[in-house]
Amino acid sequence: MVENILVSVAWPYANAEIHVGNLTGAYLPADIFARYQRLRGRKVLMVSGSDSHGTPITVRADAENTTPLEVYQRFHESFLELFEKLGLTYDLFTSTHTSNHFDVSQKIFLSLLKNGFLYTAREMQWYAPSQKRFLPDRYVEGTCYICGFGNARSDQCDKCGSLLDPDKLIEPRSKIDGSTPELRETEHTYLDLAKLQPAVVEFLKQREGYWRPNVMRQSLGQILADNLHGRAITRDLDWGIPVPVDGWDGKCLYVWFEAVIGYLSASIEWSQLIGNKDAWTQWWHGSQSQSYYFIGKDNIPFHAVIWPAQLTGSGKTFDELMGFPNPSPLNLPYDVPANEFMNLEGQKISGSRGWAVWGADALTRYDPDPLRYYLTVNMPESKDTDWDWDDFFHRNNDELVATWGNLANRILSFTCKIWGNKVPEPGELTQQDKDLLAQIENGFETIAAELEAVRLRAALGEGMRLASEVNKYLDQTAPWIAVKTDKAAAARAVFTALKAIDSLKILLAPFLPFTSERLHGFFGNQQPLFGKQYIETINDELGSHKALRYDSDGASGLWEPSKLQPGQDLVNPQPLFKKLDISIVSEERARLGQK
Ligand SMILES: [Zn+2]
Secondary structure, three states, X not given: OOOEEEEEEOOOEOOOXXXXXXXXXXXXXXXXXXXXXXXXXXXXXXXXXXXXXXXXXXXXXXXXXXXXXXXXHHHHXXXXXXXXXXXXXXXXXXXXXXXHHHHHHHHHHHHHHHOOOEEEEXXXXXXXXOOOEEOOHHHEEEEOOOOOOOOEEOOEOOOOOOEOOHHHOEEEEEOOOOOOOEEEEEEEEEEOHHHHHHHHHHHHHOOOOOOOHHHHXXXXXXXXXXXXXXXXXXXXXXXXXEOOOOOOOOOEEOHHHHHOOHHHHHHHHHHHHOOOOOOOHHHHOOOOEEEEEEOEHHHHHHHHHHHHHHHHHHOOHHHHHHOOOOOOOOOOOOEOOOEOOEEEOOEOOEOOOOEOOEHHHHOOOOOHHHHHHHHHHOOOOOOOEEEOHHHHHHHHHHHHHHHHHHHHHHHHHHHHHHHOOEOOOOOOOOHHHHHHHHHHHHHHHHHHHHHHOOOHHHHHHHHHHHHHHHHHHHHHHOHHHHHHHOHHHHHHHHHHHHHHHHHHHHHOOOOOHHHHHHHHHHOOOOOOOOOEEEEEEEEEOOEEEEEEEEEOOOOOOOOOOOOOXXXXXXXXXXXXXXXXXXHHHHHHHHHOOOO
């Protein structure tokens, strides 16, 4: 029996704001899945954090004449605010710049070293004599020796797309001060992926059949086409995690190596925060746990190949370094349901061109649930999708408001008015009533099956189809007319519809948590469906960092059909969703492309 579900969510780079493509690619699907699993009564641990190291952040800091620490903290705080407002229920959203993450990453490194999966090699690297330091590839530009483009990066030309040999670059120059760098020899540590390949292939073959085809293609397919080769996991950089070996001063762990370790380190940090330091092992050891990694397609090799290689290579040694008496190997990913990309109005999203819908900005004009709804019906689960403002307008008004919001509001208002804020006594239900309730009840099976398989669009589509069934039922039974001639028939129809809506509230709660929670309150419930999010400041040897947390205490939601009883008190409802004016389409389109 699988009791524990680890929801591992991609770590956003703390050097740029988050747009709708990022949200629908990884962060929102993770939350929908986690909320569903919580309603099922499973023990969920949802973790992630800001990726605070690496050259994208140092480049931005250099450009702004500030420190990498300042850049990371600024974006990290904006992520916390966005995720809280959008209702993403991270048990812990932390950062890679914590002393815990340093320690865990170094222990994984040392485990791989002890088990013989690391080796060192010398290579040529750009060095800036003017600054007395090595320069990462993206710090060096020059003329492409293939097409003559003047602003080629040292490892790749953006004009002709060719991968370049750094030593052939014509007239290389440092992006920092324009000085001429030189190639110097340096030593790096490599992860021996060739040696780990048999274990990784075995791991992937066990997952054939249920992984998304695209993920299999980019992992097992790639390995079978072109074997794995060693990859450097250290860099000549001082912003990052020090290499835990004597004589390696001035070098740090390469960001792709340590960021994926964040899933493990965040689980450990969360355990420390709840005062049960070994709690993480419930999600990382044994067969009662499954781990899901929610990422975008650009991250597939790191999560489906390299991270499993790191885990396999660490074996039981990580537990030994943690001081456990009975060390076990760490669990490998159960599923990596990577999404494709979302475009915007027919074009690729581009932050630098201002062609983006930013999460934080959109939340200043729209409520979180309508955004969550549109991002789910349009989720790029099997192919790229497109955010289109006209489509957003219609989906909001014609589906969310017309099919679901009005249904709930109309029947609750009517009941409150006619039966004095109490669920009426239905008498004996007709076959038509029973058929509707059976259909809704069946939704707890069909929607669950879609959610278990991480087909979130299909799950939401089925929920909305069931809402349409309730509308059809009310068109046929028309209690607002029947009440004038046959109040008992009206009471029966109203009871049946209320019970269906009370169930739909749960079926839609993973997708629309804010409005389901409000509706839950209109049904007279005091206890909330879900727990509470909050932001906490955590101090450690590196200073302090803020984190987003989730406290499930008091949550009462269960994945089961309504048990609504006659006589239950109801609260006068408010509309769940706002109808939008068509003018938003042209207003929003006018915003695009402005920086
Ligand atoms: Zn070129």
